[in-house]
Ligand code: BES
């Protein structure tokens with residue numbers, strides 16, 4: 001399982017960190033974390049006399065090791081040159097008998113893996129908020145660590161916050177009541193660095209069952225608990241399919257709207273965008289997705305970012321299996337159809353080398369590999385195996401796969417070897433029908449890739465055609481009885497750009513500019529930009545300045561930037577919105593908009 005990780009300076013083949021203890025002050029006054037990380041390691045190479053850690057923008061005050069009988073003494077360290085993508089290697093000299101080192105350090109206010117929010121950027125507007133986002137390689141911006149998914153570690157943490165705030169981590173020990181400014185956590189299951197997670201703010205907790213719950217700012221707690229009420233059912237469905245949930249608790253933390261992702265599968269504590277709080281549970285397949293990572297990703301982990309599809313493709317497949325169990329086959333089918341549509345659009349945009357599941361990311365930021373491709377192509381690949389070998393056989397295979405590789409990090413080659421041995425070799429006639437190499441190493445989609453179908457979406461598509469041909473007036477559209485996914489499909493299937501009078505007609509009948517569903521709002525705002533529909537201008541500006549989810553803001557700014565006037569608007573809005581965006585979103589948008597400040 002030794003694959004070279006081009007995104008880490010650490011040399012886990014020589015010395016491997018097994019455990020880390022964090023002792024950190026959350027300093028909202030200076031927007032830094034400050035304290036120590038104590039790393040317990042194993043010398044794989046007995047002669048190794050240094051430990052190399054990944055860092056990015058950390059201020060290292062000292063490094064120490066216990067010498068002769070446990071007294072901590074300063075040991076030498078050197079910080080290498082900083083690479084714009086990888087950060088800087090921290091090399092620490094190891095005394096011969098030491099099995100641990102302690103790094104005294106502080107983060108900087110611009111740390112790429114942290115966002116520090118001022119009170120007005122929160123729902124309650126009274127308290128500041130901090131949250132981390134470590135995937136792919138941002139853990140190194142808040143912890144000096146071997147930041148490669150090949151290294152798994154347990155951890156403990158003592159976190160101090162202002163006394164009125166609550167700290168939580170992706171670990172055991174999250175408080176369900178009470179505050180006091182001092183929190184202790186421990187994580188007994190071995191995880192890769194990209195799953196290290198922390199947040200602090202004015203948080204309250206609501207249980208969702210005996211082993212699930214939700215953390216949110218008090219103003220959002222009831223809405224969140226209502227939205228995520230099916231969480232236990234999802235856990236039970238996933239366990240029926242893939243074996244026991246191995247992380248004890250599953251809680252969800254609802255973040256402020258600047259969270260740049262939909263969700264992040266931090267173990268025991270999924271981080272989620274508040275933009276899924278639609279009121280009708282229509283967007284909760286996000287929870288199915290992050291929960292699915294408890295098997296694909298967190299239990300069996302990609303060994304390098306070239307193997308990212310092992311995380312996201314498997315997870316997208318499992319997400320839809322959970323959807324099917326909890327919400328029925330039609331719901332899962334709608335999600336699968338929309339997913340394949342997204343994939344086809346993505347393939348039109350991407351260069352060939354970015355359409356390969358086993359992607360080459362050398363010299364690039366691994367976040368560049370996080371397109372829809374590994375999600376949807378990976379999921380279609382697994383679905384093709386399911387269709388060929390039959391559901392019972394394939395379910396059995398996947399379940400055994402998770403048991404076999406539990407708590408390990410594996411490469412694409414490891415998966416392929418396991419697949420051949422445990423599925424393909426048992427039925428050579430069927431195996432011959434699997435274009436394995438084409439799926440994994442070639443761009444585009446194999447001709448035989450599954451084409452999911454959904455009667456509910458076909459109805460929406462038909463009605464979109466009828467309305468376009470003026471066979472049905474907007475006032476008679478069955479929008480009110482449609483599911484969110486049907487509404488999305490209806491909008492996606494309309495001509496683009498839609499003539500202004502038709503935009504007006506739709507808006508008047510369906511109230512689209514005012515919709516509270518963020519997926520629908522996003523689709524409508526894209527259409528509004530394309531159509532030059534000025535009535536939605538204010539809504540667009542409000543959307544872009546209040547939400548920082550990259551999936552929404554990136555396409556909207558890109559669409560605006562297609563005309564000179566639009567680009568001017570984009571820059572004007574971005575100027576206002578930028579201070580509220582997360583560093584990861586700022587990085588993406590600065591590049592796209594060629595922002596010079
Ligand atoms: N692990 C990802 C988020 C991620 C990927 C963060 C790569 C950084 C780098 C998470 O599980 C995810 O896929 N989130 C999706 C939502 C999901 C429902 C498809 C997202 O944020 O859009």
Ligand code: ZN
Pocket residue numbers: 289293311312315
């Ligand atoms: Zn995911």
